[in-house]
Amino acid sequence: MCAHLANNTTASILKAKIVNSAQNIDTSPSTPLTFLIFHLPYTDHSTLLHRPLPPAILNPFHQQQIHRLALYQKPINSISDRPSMASETNQPGSDSTTPVNGEIKPKIALITGITGQDGSYLTEFLLDKGYEVHGLIRRSSNFNTQRINHIYIDPHNAHKARMKLHYADLSDASSLRRWLDTINPDEVYNLAAQSHVAVSFEIPDYTADVVATGALRLLEAVRSHIAATGRSQIKYYQAGSSEMFGSTPPPQSETTPFHPRSPYAASKCAAHWYTVNYREAYGLYACNGILFNHESPRRGENFVTRKITRAVGRIKVGLQNKLFLGNLQASRDWGFAGDYVEAMWMMLQQEKPDDYVVATEESHTVEEFLEVAFGYVGLNWKDHVVIDKRYFRPAEVDNLKGDSSKTRKVLGWKPKVGFEQLVKMMVEEDIDLAKREKVLVDAGFMDAQQQP
Numbered sequence: 001m002c003a004h005l006a007n008n009t010t011a012s013i014l015k016a017k018i019v020n021s022a023q024n025i026d027t028s029p030s031t032p033l034t035f036l037i038f039h040l041p042y043t044d045h046s047t048l049l050h051r052p053l054p055p056a057i058l059n060p061f062h063q064q065q066i067h068r069l070a071l072y073q074k075p076i077n078s079i080s081d082r083p084s085m086a087s088e089t090n091q092p093g094s095d096s097t098t099p100v101n102g103e104i105k106p107k108i109a110l111i112t113g114i115t116g117q118d119g120s121y122l123t124e125f126l127l128d129k130g131y132e133v134h135g136l137i138r139r140s141s142n143f144n145t146q147r148i149n150h151i152y153i154d155p156h157n158a159h160k161a162r163m164k165l166h167y168a169d170l171s172d173a174s175s176l177r178r179w180l181d182t183i184n185p186d187e188v189y190n191l192a193a194q195s196h197v198a199v200s201f202e203i204p205d206y207t208a209d210v211v212a213t214g215a216l217r218l219l220e221a222v223r224s225h226i227a228a229t230g231r232s233q234i235k236y237y238q239a240g241s242s243e244m245f246g247s248t249p250p251p252q253s254e255t256t257p258f259h260p261r262s263p264y265a266a267s268k269c270a271a272h273w274y275t276v277n278y279r280e281a282y283g284l285y286a287c288n289g290i291l292f293n294h295e296s297p298r299r300g301e302n303f304v305t306r307k308i309t310r311a312v313g314r315i316k317v318g319l320q321n322k323l324f325l326g327n328l329q330a331s332r333d334w335g336f337a338g339d340y341v342e343a344m345w346m347m348l349q350q351e352k353p354d355d356y357v358v359a360t361e362e363s364h365t366v367e368e369f370l371e372v373a374f375g376y377v378g379l380n381w382k383d384h385v386v387i388d389k390r391y392f393r394p395a396e397v398d399n400l401k402g403d404s405s406k407t408r409k410v411l412g413w414k415p416k417v418g419f420e421q422l423v424k425m426m427v428e429e430d431i432d433l434a435k436r437e438k439v440l441v442d443a444g445f446m447d448a449q450q451q452p
């Protein structure tokens, strides 16, 4: 692979052009390869890896990493084809160890939705605490593991692997029970969902099946696993959503009535109550985290914050000019996803299970987000934003602002990243990403795609 990269004539011909466009890119060994490649979302990275990547943006260190990654970018047809993954550098911490017969054993977590934004942050968090992390992934003909590729390790070092992936699906009850029986987790985090509110109007049955019935299937799998094995110490986390409050005015707390405004939100309400019911009926240690919007540079590109920051980056480097959006007056309580996964974990460390609202307690409109994001790079959003009716929803949630006083008091949690800092973090990462994208576009390695 390295020789192929170095000798390829296409790459040599393009070199001069690329050197020019790559002037502003930091390609030192300290720059994570993720910046160069894996932060090109929705790119088929496996294809990139098998193309002659421009040497101008790859030093020998990165080439070595690509060689390593290319080895593991093989199609995953079976579990044995997709070996266990983990961070090699993480050492088990004291938080997660349980002595069994005098032996120290790491705690075991099972995460559905491990390939999503929250799944990736939670995995990093738990690995750092010394957990062994198992993730359930859906089969897909395209790789959908971009967010966790950076913690992927050599399958031949399987003894070091503390993150493992398994095929399962929330719509397949037997797979859920089988993995519970195989893995014997201490903690189960149900983060998987069809999580896009607007899309839930397009695919309501599927959304209900995965979000509502999927949660019920997993709860039932946990209940029957406990009944069969006696492992009553198992703890369950259900990812709830501020969307459940819908049209109920702010501030919204654990005692605020739900008034869902979409199939997604109604399904989340069902999942919430299934979780409460299993706690009350069977004594399951089950918690609902009612999380307000939480964002990051890993946010999916068709959620409004990331859609905006991706556009800011691409407009800044000349890859895009217009940004099409819907309702700019909707107001959201936006926090940083990295902060919120800590709250999930904290909920499962309490003596008793309960439900908690996780929020920054600040609300901003989409327009305010635009002002800060475009303003950060000296642009005026009004020069670029075009209102497109297709992004309006059949029923909107106008105003969400959480009251997280219970969470702050009982768990001792509070957000570390504020609104402006969050926007800045996302814009900075997306400018870097756009610069790298431009190198590849200019060199003919990818098209300048339009916005999602």
Ligand SMILES: C[C@H]1O[C@H](OP(=O)(O)OP(=O)(O)OC[C@H]2O[C@@H](n3cnc4c(=O)[nH]c(N)nc43)[C@H](O)[C@@H]2O)[C@@H](O)[C@@H](O)C1=O
Pocket: 195, 196, 197, 198, 240, 241, 242, 243, 291, 292, 293, 294, 302, 303, 304, 305, 307, 324, 325, 326, 327, 328, 330, 331, 332, 366, 391, 392, 393, 396, 397
């Ligand atoms: C907590 C909750 O958080 C998220 O749900 P969401 O709040 O619907 O997030 P969003 O980023 O799609 O929309 C935010 C607001 O922005 C408005 N908006 C305007 N123009 C566009 C637009 O062009 N695209 C999108 N997506 N939204 C737009 C849109 O109408 C809405 O009022 C999910 O993680 C969900 O899973 C979840 O649980």
